[in-house]
Amino acid sequence: MPQSLPASMDMSHATGLAWLRQRRLQQLLWVLVAVFGLVIVMNLGFGRYRSAGLEMVIVLALALAMHWNQRARTMHAVGLTVATLLLGLCVLMVNNQGLYDEAPMAFPALLLFAGLFGFRRMFWGLVCGMLAVVALLFFLHQAGVFHSAPVMPLDWRRPFVIGLIVLVTGLFAWLLTSDLMLAMRQLEAEKRALEASHARIEVLAQRDSLTGLPNRSLARERLGFLLQQARRSGGMVAVMFLDLDNFKTINDSLGHAAGDDLLCQVADKLRACVRETDTVARVSGDEFLILLGDLQDEDAIVAVVAKVTHLLGRAFTVEGVEVLATASLGIAVAPRDGEDADLLLKNADTAMYQSKDAGRNTFCFFDASMNESVTEHLHIASGLRSALAAGELQLHYQPQFDLHSGRILGAEALLRWHHPELGWIPPGKFIPIAERSGLINELGSWVLRQACRDAQAWRSDGLGELRVAVNVSPLQFRRDDIEREVAQALLASGLPATALELELTESLLVADARNIGEVLQRLGAQGVQIAIDDFGTGYSNLGYLRRFSVHRLKIDQSFVRRMCANAHDEGLVRAIIEMAHCLDLQTVAEGVEDSQTLERLHAFGCESAQGYHWSPALPADAFVEFVRDRQAVAG
Template structure:
């Protein structure tokens, strides 16, 4: 394998290597100046004034080389040094004994110096010059120019031997200096690559790779710094948690590339909302932190929130599509809400979830009562796990009636939790906890299996072919195994698929229409009935329902209860019923509490009703007794 060539004269050398050469050259020049200075003194004492003058000239030229070296003109300094030394050696040999003089002994050292500090061209020019000088001196000896030469006659062998020494020494010097230069260059290159690698690692350790914003670790360090400053200045520090409300929908519908583009655009807008001394960090998928320091009052915080809300309120363009994005913000302020970073981060996170619970697209300052809610949340979540295994959960059933015949058609299954210490816990309290903690999937599966099992038991008890309606959480429906859970519950109970009705919220259909539509179509093909619960609260277009395999609409009870007192609500109920009939859908009225409301619903053409006018939700045994009694009355 051929040896790699050493750096050429025009090659750029690493800065560190150049600085090291510059220092070493300066040291050598000082040594040469000192040596020639001593020679000058010695020659002056011995009366050799011409030699002293020559050496003074050499010292002057070396001093000029030192000046160039200090001015970072190392190449010129090396060239001048080599030329000066070579000229001085030649003059010494000519003035003295030629090839019999000691001066040629310095040739190898000069070659080594040139190899270390010079370049390829300079090295070979110097070696050729030395060989030429040796040849010239040989001919001068033959011409008897040197009268001080020794008696021994000079033949061709002496210059030949000197030339061989110069060549061999030059070869050694060349190989050594080439290897040394190559090694130094390689070491400097590796050092630079290592420094760049460390810099990249530091960036990756402290920066978000997508947006370039500080990550969670760097944000924590900056928060600690802001808090130390605040303790000295007496000012406030604000920690904001910002979470995009509908990021998952955008990510799922437009793709991850569009989602990444959105995150980068949001990051740029957030940076534009704060000062350079403040920090915007990305701490998770669609969650950002904003750290504000040196604040006099909360007005400055509200001003930033207003700016953030305003900028995020503008449409984002993703793949040519304008997309509106909202965000929920939670804010904790030091020292009021805590003096430590971890405490502030936890409190800001709680405030953000409170903003989401308040309807999203809003902001919320931390309040001490939120801590109590979190403790209660943890207590309920822990108890709910035990309730699943210890049989504390129950299903109550509210009868559903045919408004024309008064016959019971079935019941809606409603979940109840009888806690051994706290008594009956209302669903509105533990269902949200189950959804947040992920327990809703286990709870929902249990409800589905229990409802199917008890509906099949009604048939065995002679109650007839009663249907059962089960509420399904949006989180359950977004899982891939909802169809498997339904099939499992039907198979385990033996219940016919057409006796099961799944109730979905209107908002679920609007939020995830494409995926939900396919699932509903498959469930409907199996015979399972689908109804839309609390219809009217989402104000969606009824024509939109043509895309879904839906059988019934349940009119929200808030409209039904206000029918008698509010003409607008009565008109809305009547419009929903008429439009549902145009789509061949049945309607179920919730919250029927008196005869007058019942009569109006019947007049509007509503088919099914449920409410306190007939019965509240009843435990399983009480429901069976109620159905038997009602069947006797109707019979």
């Protein structure tokens, strides 16, 4: 969770004003000591030894106040200073002219001092003390104690006026110092709030608000520090880029709150995999960064990777559901793969995508050849954006046959791309790039519209009621407008809904069963056919086959091609066909390449098939010619 502000910072804010008062008091005490020291020298020069002795006592008292102030006993120092100065002024007045002496002129300054550094009771106690001194001196005058009094007789009016001056001066000093102290407290409070806000902003700027882990900015700063250490020690630094596999599926199916819970659990597991000196950071949605410093060999890196994969390999309990959160890791090592923080992060990210392409739930060390793949990836992604407008994309069609009658039922639409510079690019290369770059939605929409137009053209040309099968990407199907796109493609082409078949993957059906099930129900109600593509390679869960409006299972070609040479694959194909029949589903075998495979499929009860035994995927014109030739031979 996000870190709180340090307690020492709060304490320093609380004592900021007290520290300023202590410092100012110390400066004033030094001034008073210096002034009284000068007066002592002057009195000694004129032979006033009694006055000089009194002033020395005052200096000693002020020195004691300075000592207390240095020991943070500020209130004691203020009280001693006020008492010493008041007593000193009283003694000076008694020893000299009493109420006619210049000493009372210092009363206002002493009131200001007490108002600034003291407290309410001390201040008003000082005012009362000053009034008492004035009254006492008046009575001493009346008793004839002061023989050097001036010619003008002293009556009650002079102490009364001096008392009024003290009261008014005290009121002014109190109001002034109260306002000043209030303003200082407000400024101090605003300063504390501003500094606390800055501290919180700094924490948020460097921490992930969900997991409390360092974010990308702080991780990059720490990586720079680790690299500096490595240069001095000669050790290695490892940068591990980690991306959770299929996190979006979990997030979409269980909800964002469950996704956040999973991310927090993963963060805790990753912290447990590294040392305290290492760093685990969350750099984006489901991407984490692990920084390992002070490494002597790559065995230590592999040990951490093994620990990470082991801990993440265990099921996480989220919302009462056990889910798996495997990860793909990319690793870059300094100084071998670079000594710059940005370069190492880039290389680790590249290696992570390589591990995803290798099948996920694995790790890859960075290799210089990966940069060539990245360049090619960017080139292909850039070319895809203009391929549609330039007419570089084509649909090829592989015929699908009824194994009982031998007639053509329809065809599977397969996307092909002829790049002007690179030539024919295999779908296995550009389709994943289209999915990662977000272009798959645009490509999928074009394929759907074009396939419907071609299928309707076949009907118009008299080729019969052929159906067309179109592969739909999971990313495309999860869009809210998939039903609208299907309806628009059928309406624009005039193709009946029963002539369109959408091929979906097993993982898509498992990911968001409730929402996708509702969409399939509505599509099925319109007459659109649904097939499960590459069946047997994914979850193969009978539950979703019973719930969803599925019409056909397409047996993956990897099993079909090996079924004559491998008894295990043959048994698997037979089991899929029998299971489909039990569920009232039809089967389509992919990858039929010889008559022996065809005969066994026919014996097992498979309804239809496609493969090189009949024809590869053909351009639209060649497919039309192929169908006409087959129909002519059959006729």
